[in-house]
Amino acid sequence: MEIVHVPLGERAYDIRIGSGVLARAGYRIKPFLNRPLVAVITDENLAALHLEALKAALAVEGVSVVSLTLPAGESTKSWSNLERCVEWLLEQRIERSDTVIAFGGGVIGDLVGFAAAIIRRGVRFIQVPTTLLAQVDSSVGGKTAINSPAGKNLIGAFYQPTYVLADVDLLGTLTPRDFLAGYGEVVKYGLLGDLEFFEWLEEHGPALAAGDIGARIAAVKWSCQMKVDIVTRDETEQGDRALLNLGHTFGHALEAATGYSDRLLHGEGVAIGCALAIELSARLGLCSQEDPSRVRAHLRQMGMKVDVADIPGDLPSAEALLDLMGQDKKVVAGQLRFILTRGIGHAFVTADVPRDEVLRLLKDELDRVV
Secondary structure, eight states: OEEEEEOOGGGOEEEEEESSTGGGHHHHHGGGOSSSEEEEEEEHHHIIIIIHHHHHHHHHTTOEEEEEEEOOSGGGSSHHHHHHHHHHHHHTTOOTTSEEEEEESHHHHHHHHHHHHHGGGOOEEEEEEOSHHIIIIITSSOEEEEEETTEEEEEEEEOOOSEEEEEGGGGGGSOHHHHHHHHHHHHHHHHHHOHHHHHHHHHHHHHHHHTOHHHHHHHHHHHHHHHHHHHHHOTTSSSGGGGGGTTHHHHHHHHHHTTTSTTSOHHHHHHHHHHHHHHHHHHTTSSOTHHHHHHHHHHHHTTOOOSGGGSOSOOOOHHHHHHHHTTOTTOBTTBOOEEEESSTTOEEEESOOOHHHHHHHHHHHHHTOO
């Protein structure tokens, strides 16, 4: 069991990471409740696997549960499902002093957190992330959002959870593809700010993927601590927090181009985006020419998508992808900012990137698509 503290003054909270956490969820959650009732929102996949276990853990502590189950998938982060969540919470007479639990992956965490932020001008919510991606990234830091046809996560709010409970045992029920998609976010932390972590992943990544509980707890803690350190310096992304978007400018454009479908999972887009960001950095002379191949070699060793050519189906032109990148949240005064690197573990934010160089990189990637 490990604990990472998020020191945000009155909004401070803990992230508890370990094995067997779900079975003790009632014991951990009850102290935050003003009455013995919680509203749980999850998705169909999680409901079938783990909802009864969560309900049982809460029942042991005398806590009643009302639950809403939504479809699984990125398309659930929509206006219609946000409305469904909000209206359901109101129907359940969830009060301002009550607590909502987001039980699922990044989609559920983002959606439910946004609903909690706006209902009755804000009710408390607890994140119980069940995917690797959610445990290391989306459940921590208070970003909540839904998608728009114009781009990913463009409608949302900064709203911190009250508590985060991450049970690495739940990662054992993920498909290999879903697990590796989350690993894209794990690798990102090593690339953006910690060469030692990236080297650790090169050595222990295969064991982590194979189910080593100790390695999984260590990777989740390391990732969460890195994110917390950045979030506490820059909660609302005015500066350093943008570093956490390494790989996302490219990745979000690719997600939009594939219609937020199962053709490309978010973490897969991040992994490809990280490889592209490192490649762009090397082309601009910012980092070693060996860095892109080293990153790609590790991703391939883990069995992940690495290149645009790994995405099934047709893709738009390089110009269209660049237009999609222009909808990124990091655009300032019409200028797209990139997260690049001066070497693995040394990322920085810049707007000084020639458009033609980005376009050339995208064209080269698309030329490899068969």
